[in-house]
Amino acid sequence: MGTQVASSSTQEIPAPPVGVMIRTENLWKTYDMGEAIAVHALSGVTFELERGEYVAIMGPSGSGKSTLMNLIGCLDTPTSGKYWLNGRLVSELSDDELAYIRNKEIGFVFQTFNLLSRASALHNVELPLVYSGIPARERLARAQDALRKVDLIERMHHKPNELSGGQRQRVAIARALVNDPSIILADEPTGNLDSATGEEIMGVFERLYESGNTIVLVTHEHDIAAHAHRIIHVRDGKIERDETVK
Amino acid sequence: MAVLSEPQALLPKLSPRVRRRSGFWGTSREAFWIALETLRTHKLRSFLTLLGVVIATTTLIVVMSVINGMNLYIADHFANLGSNVFIVTQMDWTMSWEEMLKAQRRNKSIRIEDFEFLRDNIHGYKNIGAQAGMGAVDVKYKGHTLREVGVSGRTPSMIDIGQAKVESGRYLNDTDYAHESMVCFIGQDLVSEFFAGLDPLDKDIKVSGIPFRVIGVAARIGSTFGSQDKFVHIPLTTFRKIFMPRPNLAVSVQAWDAQQMMVLEDAVRALMRARRHVPYHESDTFGINASETIMGIWHQLTATFFAVTVGIVSVFMVVGGIVIMNIMLASVTERTHEIGIRKSLGARRSDILMQFIIEASVMALAGGVAGVVLAFLISKLVDMFFTASVPMSAVLVGLFLSTAVGLFFGIYPASKAANLDPIEALRMET
Numbered sequence: 001m002g003t004q005v006a007s008s009s010t011q012e013i014p015a016p017p018v019g020v021m022i023r024t025e026n027l028w029k030t031y032d033m034g035e036a037i038a039v040h041a042l043s044g045v046t047f048e049l050e051r052g053e054y055v056a057i058m059g060p061s062g063s064g065k066s067t068l069m070n071l072i073g074c075l076d077t078p079t080s081g082k083y084w085l086n087g088r089l090v091s092e093l094s095d096d097e098l099a100y101i102r103n104k105e106i107g108f109v110f111q112t113f114n115l116l117s118r119a120s121a122l123h124n125v126e127l128p129l130v131y132s133g134i135p136a137r138e139r140l141a142r143a144q145d146a147l148r149k150v151d152l153i154e155r156m157h158h159k160p161n162e163l164s165g166g167q168r169q170r171v172a173i174a175r176a177l178v179n180d181p182s183i184i185l186a187d188e189p190t191g192n193l194d195s196a197t198g199e200e201i202m203g204v205f206e207r208l209y210e211s212g213n214t215i216v217l218v219t220h221e222h223d224i225a226a227h228a229h230r231i232i233h234v235r236d237g238k239i240e241r242d243e244t245v246k
Numbered sequence: 247m248a249v250l251s252e253p254q255a256l257l258p259k260l261s262p263r264v265r266r267r268s269g270f271w272g273t274s275r276e277a278f279w280i281a282l283e284t285l286r287t288h289k290l291r292s293f294l295t296l297l298g299v300v301i302a303t304t305t306l307i308v309v310m311s312v313i314n315g316m317n318l319y320i321a322d323h324f325a326n327l328g329s330n331v332f333i334v335t336q337m338d339w340t341m342s343w344e345e346m347l348k349a350q351r352r353n354k355s356i357r358i359e360d361f362e363f364l365r366d367n368i369h370g371y372k373n374i375g376a377q378a379g380m381g382a383v384d385v386k387y388k389g390h391t392l393r394e395v396g397v398s399g400r401t402p403s404m405i406d407i408g409q410a411k412v413e414s415g416r417y418l419n420d421t422d423y424a425h426e427s428m429v430c431f432i433g434q435d436l437v438s439e440f441f442a443g444l445d446p447l448d449k450d451i452k453v454s455g456i457p458f459r460v461i462g463v464a465a466r467i468g469s470t471f472g473s474q475d476k477f478v479h480i481p482l483t484t485f486r487k488i489f490m491p492r493p494n495l496a497v498s499v500q501a502w503d504a505q506q507m508m509v510l511e512d513a514v515r516a517l518m519r520a521r522r523h524v525p526y527h528e529s530d531t532f533g534i535n536a537s538e539t540i541m542g543i544w545h546q547l548t549a550t551f552f553a554v555t556v557g558i559v560s561v562f563m564v565v566g567g568i569v570i571m572n573i574m575l576a577s578v579t580e581r582t583h584e585i586g587i588r589k590s591l592g593a594r595r596s597d598i599l600m601q602f603i604i605e606a607s608v609m610a611l612a613g614g615v616a617g618v619v620l621a622f623l624i625s626k627l628v629d630m631f632f633t634a635s636v637p638m639s640a641v642l643v644g645l646f647l648s649t650a651v652g653l654f655f656g657i658y659p660a661s662k663a664a665n666l667d668p669i670e671a672l673r674m675e676t
Contacts, residue, residue, distance in 0.1 A: 073590070075590060075668045075669050075672075076669055095595060096594045096596070099589065099593060100592065102589075102590060103592020108590050108591070110672075114583075115587075116584060118283065127591050128591045128592055130273060130276050131273065131588075131593050133273075175591070179592075
């Protein structure tokens with residue numbers, strides 16, 4: 001019965017089963033560069049990701065991995081193809097619906113941290129909850145909880161420029177965690193850090209993975225990708241290799 | 247099967263949440279604090295940005311408070327002929343210049359016979375009096391000279407009708423009137439000029455070289471377009487004997503109440519027309535003036551003044567609004583990366599739109615508040631040597647207008663911010 005209901009709402013292709021966190025179906029992203037020149041950033045990417053997986057997407061620059069990350073992160077929509085996130089077909093949603101998905105389902109961790117420089121660590125972590133419409137009191141409690149998870153509770157009133165690079169990235173991780181997202185999407189999270197701090201941050205991801213979070217890591221560094229349990233190699237807009245490491 | 251359908255059961259939850267505005271208050275509050283923060287961190291920039299709105303609000307409120315102050319003043323001092331009083335004169339005071347020229351030939355002067363005729367033929371009035379003036383006369387006392395003193399001949403009843411009140415001594419009485427006595431009742435300006443520290447009563451002053459004995463002193467009236475206390479009242483009969491045998495009179499009629507005043511006006515009009523044989527199809531050959539007439543002229547004057555102000559204020563407001571729009575556009579560019587971050591964290595277009603519109607409005611409102619404060623200070627200053635009274639309505643209009651300007655001119659920059667592509671915005675490094 002359930003599948004019948006499902007098929008009616010998603011038309012031809014049935015939704016993936018519960019355990020599947022991400023499923024993409026022949027994703028294409030084409031940029032029209034004018035004068036009839038079309039650049040295919042992605043040409044037919046299909047893969048599946050289970051709940052609780054720790055995956056690295058690897059590839060050199062220009063391979064299309066950033067485009068893929070933008071699509072997975074619901075910052076962009078594919079030119080064609082289908083994308084299910086946590087059982088929802090999100091490849092055809094409107095801008096505001098995508099904003100909602102980003103807010104609820106995705107925790108971003110960026111290479112450049114992307115914290116608001118004028119706001120305290122606490123307020124930065126609260127921000128996703130502001131856009132969820134969570135009341136102030138609950139917001140504070142949850143943001144403090146998230147900061148506690150990354151061991152930054154005692155520095156919560158500091159502004160980003162008063163924190164070290166590693167601490168800033170941990171604030172960003174706390175912000176990614178605060179809304180309890182389906183996936184944590186990290187884009188070169190150690191790219192702006194020295195190797196020792198980078199290892200420390202990778203340790204945080206490891207802990208998150210062990211406590212059951214689904215993590216997607218986008219990187220071009222083998223050492224960093226090696227922390228993941230599965231590596232998807234992307235080249236020329238296609239999946240070149242999909243290997244399970246551990 | 248039931249387990250399989252579980253994620254699908256989540257689907258219907260999506261759309262309603264997207265449309266719901268539960269986060270509205272939260273994001274508005276966030277936007278409000280961002281706006282205050284921006285004002286705080288960019289003090290000079292905010293000041294320059296808001297100058298237009300500040301000036302516009304200040305101008306509006308100051309002009310409205312000066313007009314309001316003058317209205318109160320005119321109503322209080324100048325237009326106050328006395329309660330329920332109307333004045334019969336040769337010319338209607340509200341006449342335009344051309345009408346005045348025409349009436350000059352047509353209207354005859356009001357003579358003492360007209361006054362006596364009215365006094366004897368209308369009934370039920372509270373008081374009736376007459377006066378004739380000659381203005382700009384030199385008055386002397388023991389070597390001191392006061393120039394341009396208003397000298398008028400009056401009937402004793404005028405004390406109950408006009409503005410002057412007796413402070414010491416007495417007013418002209420019927421005996422003075424009947425005997426054409428050489429006595430006078432003087433205003434405070436003459437007291438301070440001639441009798442500083444002295445008792446003015448029973449002293450002789452020279453009006454145009456002719457001695458008059460001071461029998462009474464008026465209480466201070468104040469000033470409207472020059473002092474109102476620079477006068478000498480003498481009996482009308484004396485005035486006619488000494489200065490002007492057949493003066494042009496102003497006859498004041500005082501009624502018991504406003505309703506009777508209208509009845510009396512009609513009675514006077516009918517009597518005067520009959521006396522002067524004015525045909526029914528022609529207009530009056532005399533004027534009947536009341537406090538309302540003066541207020542009417544005054545309001546006509548201020549309406550023009552006000553209309554000009556509204557024009558100027560609108561220009562200021564539009565200029566102020568454009569400056570705000572300009573700064574907001576710069577701010578959107580400056581904060582593109584921040585907008586990208588907010589969007590990546592789930593801010594909807596409407597959240598970003600609200601943030602920037604609220605920021606523009608709060609900024610403009612701050613300008614409005616500054617304008618109100620400035621206007622209060624200026625009004626206080628103006629009130630010291632002129633007159634001004636800030637009406638509450640002006641403050642409200644000022645605040646409302648400035649906020650509205652911020653709101654309106656914030657829409658374009660805000661929609662620009664809201665429509666930014668999150669990926670592009672995130673890529674923009676500051």
